[in-house]
Amino acid sequence: MRRACAAAFGVLLLAVAAGCAPAARAPLDRIEALDDGEMIVVGRVELVPPLRKGEQRIRGIGTAGLENRMLLIVDERSRPLPRDLAISDYAGRVEAPLGETFFVRSRGAPFHVLGGVLFLDFGGDTQQRAYFPGGLQVDARPGDRAVYIGTLRYHRDEFFEVSRVTVVDDYAEANAEFTRKFGSRHVLRKSLMKRK
Amino acid sequence: MNRLVSLLAVAGLAALAGCAGGGHGRDINDPSNSLVFGYVDMADAPTKVSGVQIQQVAPPTEKPYWGTDVRDGLFYTYYLPPASYRLATLHGSSFWRGEYQYNFPRQGGGTTTVRIDKPGIYFLGAYKYKDVKSGFFEQGKFDIERVSSPTEAELLQRILDRDPEIKGSVWADKIRQRIDRLKR
Numbered sequence: 001m002r003r004a005c006a007a008a009f010g011v012l013l014l015a016v017a018a019g020c021a022p023a024a025r026a027p028l029d030r031i032e033a034l035d036d037g038e039m040i041v042v043g044r045v046e047l048v049p050p051l052r053k054g055e056q057r058i059r060g061i062g063t064a065g066l067e068n069r070m071l072l073i074v075d076e077r078s079r080p081l082p083r084d085l086a087i088s089d090y091a092g093r094v095e096a097p098l099g100e101t102f103f104v105r106s107r108g109a110p111f112h113v114l115g116g117v118l119f120l121d122f123g124g125d126t127q128q129r130a131y132f133p134g135g136l137q138v139d140a141r142p143g144d145r146a147v148y149i150g151t152l153r154y155h156r157d158e159f160f161e162v163s164r165v166t167v168v169d170d171y172a173e174a175n176a177e178f179t180r181k182f183g184s185r186h187v188l189r190k191s192l193m194k195r196k
Numbered sequence: 197m198n199r200l201v202s203l204l205a206v207a208g209l210a211a212l213a214g215c216a217g218g219g220h221g222r223d224i225n226d227p228s229n230s231l232v233f234g235y236v237d238m239a240d241a242p243t244k245v246s247g248v249q250i251q252q253v254a255p256p257t258e259k260p261y262w263g264t265d266v267r268d269g270l271f272y273t274y275y276l277p278p279a280s281y282r283l284a285t286l287h288g289s290s291f292w293r294g295e296y297q298y299n300f301p302r303q304g305g306g307t308t309t310v311r312i313d314k315p316g317i318y319f320l321g322a323y324k325y326k327d328v329k330s331g332f333f334e335q336g337k338f339d340i341e342r343v344s345s346p347t348e349a350e351l352l353q354r355i356l357d358r359d360p361e362i363k364g365s366v367w368a369d370k371i372r373q374r375i376d377r378l379k380r
Contacts, residue, residue, distance in 0.1 A: 159303065
């Protein structure tokens with residue numbers, strides 16, 4: 001009986017993670033929508049090799065935020081990425097579309113990338129996740145309105161073993177996208193993710 | 197010692213694709229086949245093991261799950277084409293405890309995975325089930341620990357002795373040769 005309860009609750013937790021988890025950092029289309037003390041965080045996550053068709057199986061209502069997306073778990077406090085993530089750990093996550101630049105609203109303060117989570121199988125009778133290392137820090141200065149943090153590139157094999165992690169400076173490309181999206185009046189300051 | 201913390205789920209097994217020994221329509225004597233086998237001692241588990249699935253992870257495929265034959269903890273399939281595979285799930289049931297599915301984590305290489313570049317005989321290892329305490333509201337967890345017995349040669353001999361289909365196939369000679377090499 002205990003096992004039955006535990007399993008049922010586990011499924012419930014994951015469903016919550018997909019649909020009703022604390023809010024992610026919201027994507028932003030207009031820089032004017034920022035409040036005082038907020039900034040846009042611009043960056044990218046890449047898998048090398050990229051996800052192949054069939055490597056991720058996401059099914060069910062409200063799971064679009066998981067498809068081809070790495071959930072970057074971030075916190076203003078430095079701490080290890082928990083192996084069993086609590087719902088609260090997802091608060092303020094960045095739902096980074098793999099291989100695409102993200103633009104998300106964030107508090108204008110330094111933060112830490114604790115790691116990444118990629119849901120590999122969701123909505124069937126098993127839930128499978130892959131975890132990616134973090135331990136990275138992003139500096140923010142008072143008055144920052146837009147910060148470029150770099151491309152977080154994970155080299156992995158077919159078993160999702162991560163062999164190498166690099167932060168790549170794709171500023172020129174990101175800045176061009178930033179300018180197309182928000183106009184040329186705003187400055188995108190480079191503040192690449194750094195190892196602590 | 198290999199330890200994997202894996203998730204245990206009480207699940208209906210109807211959703212599981214693949215049947216025991218499922219060969220996806222391949223011929224037992226296809227020269228590109230590999231024999232992949234292993235063993236798990238479920239004495240400390242809630243159920244015995246009655247089904248084992250191996251997942252093809254690369255190249256990805258629409259039908260990634262391969263069933264295996266299961267006999268007293270020994271599991272094997274002799275249909276696998278060159279690809280990368282992992283031990284995905286065990287399942288079993290008992291009258292008192294119902295149906296159980298034991299899920300291995302998708303992430304991570306190690307001994308319960310195999311990358312087959314050329315056809316052959318691949319041993320995933322012999323393991324013993326270990327229960328892991330989890331919180332009341334947590335999903336159940338388990339470990340498996342590598343054990344030295346039964347050995348690869350003993351398990352191959354069991355396959356040869358107990359599977360008449362293998363005995364009448366190209367595998368019989370290959371298995372005998374492998375046992376000879378292991379005993380040298």
